[in-house]
Amino acid sequence: MGSAMASDSFGVAIVTLFPEMFDAFLGASLLGKAVSSGLVGVHRVDPRDFTHDVHRTVDDAPFGGGAGMIMKPEPVAAALSEARGLLPAGSVAVLLAPGGRPFCQELAEDWAAAPGLVLVCGRYEGVDDRIRHKVDETISIGDYVLSGGEVASMVVVEAVTRLLPGVLGNAASAQEESFARGLLEYPQYTRPATWEGMEVPPVLRSGDHGLVRSWRRAQALHRTRALRPDLFERLCLEEADLRLMELHPPVELLDHPGTPGTPDTPDTSDISDISDTSDTEPG
Numbered sequence: 001m002g003s004a005m006a007s008d009s010f011g012v013a014i015v016t017l018f019p020e021m022f023d024a025f026l027g028a029s030l031l032g033k034a035v036s037s038g039l040v041g042v043h044r045v046d047p048r049d050f051t052h053d054v055h056r057t058v059d060d061a062p063f064g065g066g067a068g069m070i071m072k073p074e075p076v077a078a079a080l081s082e083a084r085g086l087l088p089a090g091s092v093a094v095l096l097a098p099g100g101r102p103f104c105q106e107l108a109e110d111w112a113a114a115p116g117l118v119l120v121c122g123r124y125e126g127v128d129d130r131i132r133h134k135v136d137e138t139i140s141i142g143d144y145v146l147s148g149g150e151v152a153s154m155v156v157v158e159a160v161t162r163l164l165p166g167v168l169g170n171a172a173s174a175q176e177e178s179f180a181r182g183l184l185e186y187p188q189y190t191r192p193a194t195w196e197g198m199e200v201p202p203v204l205r206s207g208d209h210g211l212v213r214s215w216r217r218a219q220a221l222h223r224t225r226a227l228r229p230d231l232f233e234r235l236c237l238e239e240a241d242l243r244l245m246e247l248h249p250p251v252e253l254l255d256h257p258g259t260p261g262t263p264d265t266p267d268t269s270d271i272s273d274i275s276d277t278s279d280t281e282p283g
């Protein structure tokens with residue numbers, strides 16, 4: 001069940017020495033439902049099943065010497081070939097590696113538009129570099145070192161499959177995400193309205209949906225400017241956005257040590273008078 005794929009379902013094939021690592025991930029939550037409903041078909045292919053020696057050897061010492069072992073190319077290539085054959089033509093094959101192209105939302109969107117995705121997970125000190133020529137892209141999920149590609153591949157599977165029609169199950173969410181493209185999220189709250197002395201901004205309880213929408217947009221802009229100046233610089237802001245930021249001052253941000261771009265005195269050169277505007281008074 002789940003491997004009998006409807007023609008409109010999205011196919012995922014994971015090349016991994018540790019297929020069992022995906023059991024809980026694939027069974028859980030949104031993705032689990034998408035798999036059991038047939039919207040997503042997931043295959044796991046183990047390179048060890050494509051070895052021919054009694055020890056089922058998948059690794060070997062690096063040419064030139066050095067610490068650790070490298071995954072041999074033949075079992076990985078054979079597993080990748082099997083994985084491609086399980087998916088429709090036009091599927092994208094991706095190698096996970098610390099030195100790959102940074103993974104991002106735009107890649108997730110591109111791959112969600114493909115019929116399927118093969119993810120090649122290495123172990124040890126990585127796979128023989130010649131495997132890069134057998135895939136369409138080599139990516140990294142971030143600048144830190146993992147012990148293998150499996151966790152990185154789960155990140156990619158989650159980012160891609162939540163974009164598939166019927167998986168998110170909420171067209172409004174997708175529309176909101178495109179409105180907020182390139183911005184951090186606005187702050188969100190639920191009941192109780194006051195908790196540990198902290199009140200939910202009254203505008204959110206005003207019932208004025210237009211005002212709520214503009215307040216949220218302003219908060220997303222403030223937050224992006226404070227926490228991710230690199231993203232903020234790249235925005236093509238309209239005059240209306242700058243006006244919204246002046247109209248709606250930022251809610252207080254908790255100061256996380258080490259957060260980039262949070263100087264003691266915020267740079268307010270591009271908009272006027274936001275730093276000394278007082279917060280909305282409680283009702």
Ligand code: JD2
Pocket residue numbers: 096097098100121122123124125126127139140141142143144145146147148149150152
């Ligand atoms: C991986 C290893 C090379 C030392 C296969 C690490 C990754 N953002 C990311 N960080 N690390 C990885 C990643 C992906 C695949 C493998 N290792 C361990 N490789 C030097 C240790 C082996 C991604 N994507």
